[in-house]
Amino acid sequence: MKLPHLLLLLCLCCPGLTEEPTPGATDTQVPVSDEEDSKKADSCGGQLFSSEERRSLGGTIERLGLQLLENLPIVPQQPNIILSPLSVALALAHLTLGESEFSFVCPTIRSKHFPPPGSPTCLHQNVIFALLKLFLFCFLGFFYLFIFFLLLGAHNETEQLLLKTLHAHNLPCYHHILGHLLPHFKNTSLEVATRMYLRPGFEVKLSFVEESLARYQSRPVPLVSVEEVNHWIENATNGHISNFLESIPHNVMLMLMNAVYFKGEWQTQFDPTMTFKGVFYPDNMKSVSVDMMMSSQYPFRLLHDPELKAQVASFSFKGNTSFLIVMPVPGIGNVSSVLPKLNISDLYRRLPQERIMHVNLPKVKLQYRQELQEALTSMGLGSLFSGPDLSGITDHPLRVGSVRHASTVELSEKGVEASAATVVTTMRSISMFSVNSPFLFAIVDDASLVPLFMGIVTNPAP
Known part of the structure; x- marks a missing residue:
């Protein structure tokens, strides 16, 4: 993957x-204040x-x-x-x-040149601005504060x-x-x-x-x-x-x-020799031919969600990420009805442990x-x-x-290794999950549950 x-x-x-500026600047080198950054970090708990x-x-x-x-x-x-x-x-x-x-x-820099903090130019500006601020505050009083908060x-x-x-x-x-x-x-x-x-x-x-x-x-x-x-x-x-x-x-x-x-690389790879020509149904009136990856003994998590009217599956990648599929049940649910109700963190909380099952998953390159x-x-x-x-x-x-x-x-058979086969040889397939109709997907960081990618696939072979 x-x-x-x-x-x-x-x-x-x-x-x-209306006029294009003159090109020709060099990269801007930006000094960063570690002290300033640490203060902001401390205010957020380090x-x-x-x-x-x-x-x-x-x-x-x-x-x-x-x-x-x-x-x-x-x-x-x-x-x-x-x-x-x-x-x-x-x-x-x-x-x-x-x-x-x-x-x-x-307060401003130019892409061509700007005075770094601590330089004579910047210090001179700071003195002028400080005096100006004092003058405005003392003699213009509430008018200054009014304009300040208006702009803010x-x-x-x-x-x-x-x-x-x-x-x-x-x-x-x-x-x-x-x-x-x-x-x-x-x-x-x-x-x-x-x-x-x-x-x-x-x-x-x-x-x-x-x-x-x-x-x-x-x-x-x-x-x-x-x-x-x-x-x-x-x-x-x-x-x-x-x-x-x-x-x-x-x-x-x-x-x-x-x-x-x-x-991403599958934690358990698909065998390319098992890939076959299958059928995907974008809607009730149409079907398309697609390459289907297949495994009769694949470890993944599967949930039937009656509220979403969908099947939810999670496939592990190497590196603490996973591939989440939410496939509405054809004729009962659809992608548009699932979106407003979808809650990835709730699904991950309710997904059961991995089981060995039969799976058909379309190869896609979109x-x-x-x-x-x-x-x-x-x-x-x-x-x-x-x-x-x-x-x-x-x-x-x-x-x-x-x-x-x-x-x-691009979704393909490639994975990290086939060592998981030794785990599944003594177990039999007890269920089946075939991804042959429109689905939502997400690639999720398992630790933070940040969705790195999300999408909707209605036709894997457009």
Whole structure:
């Protein structure tokens, strides 16, 4: 099983810009304050988070993924949906970084050059800003405070909207937990790459750049050509997503990108010689021929859920991850009715122990590309694309111009080893699970229950 996902491309534009800035900047080197970062970590209970906190994060990412699945269209030209809720969460969370208030400490940087904290230029600015702050506070009094809180509230309106969509408003350490989980995911055959492309000459706040680097290891690099961006995407997805962008609009000032690549290996492999031509039923009126992986003695967990009107199965990968399938019973349930009721953590709690059963699982090799603007607008984030307050990033007017998504999935017989065969030789098959109708799937980190990937397959052979 190998699943390279996303590129998730989040483009931020300056409205009304008509001239393209002059290229030619070099990479921005961003100093990070360890003391500042440790203070923020301490306020969230340090760098160690409980399993309950990690699973709370998993629940927020799951709900985001389910909302996206509900709002993304299934059309004849694209009958399957593949997405990474983790990747989308990373991109949206990235927008909430940075300081919204008047920090008075070198508040902006340019992609070409900026004075580092402690330099004479920065110290000079700090003195001026401190005197200005004192003057305003002493002589303008409540007027200053009124404007201050007005601006702060405007920024928080967009921030709170994003946090609400992320289901993170009741999880105060969201950034910290997510940031500290990323290294953990590297032990689960998952690779996450992030990058911030910055148009030369465009100013962003130092606090945003510092937090991007500290939280998500995202350092700004110059946005100079579409070829360089496409090259990074292709490398980050191990060659599975190429030529993603045809061009970069001249008013795109900032691109927040992340790519997630997953290559999972079954804990118990399927025997390729047992794969056969089977039938899959996209609906009651149609059938398609597909390659079916088959094992008469396969260890997995199976649950019949009467509320979902579906069969639920979990197959183990090496590396503390698993492949979850929710297949509505044909003629009784359907994918659209399952989505609003689905709760992955509840299913994992109720799934029984592994048993040896007969299983038929379709081989799939699918591609998916989608602009997420319409889906995110339906979820309440329409203002991001029109008039958001992103003053935590820059003092310039900025809006989200595009959230593009591309993913591929390949499900095959390959596994880590066949040693499990020695365990099952003395046991007989006691049940059967045949995946031959539309189903939902999720690739789940077993420790945190974060859904790394989710999708809907209505036709494995489009």
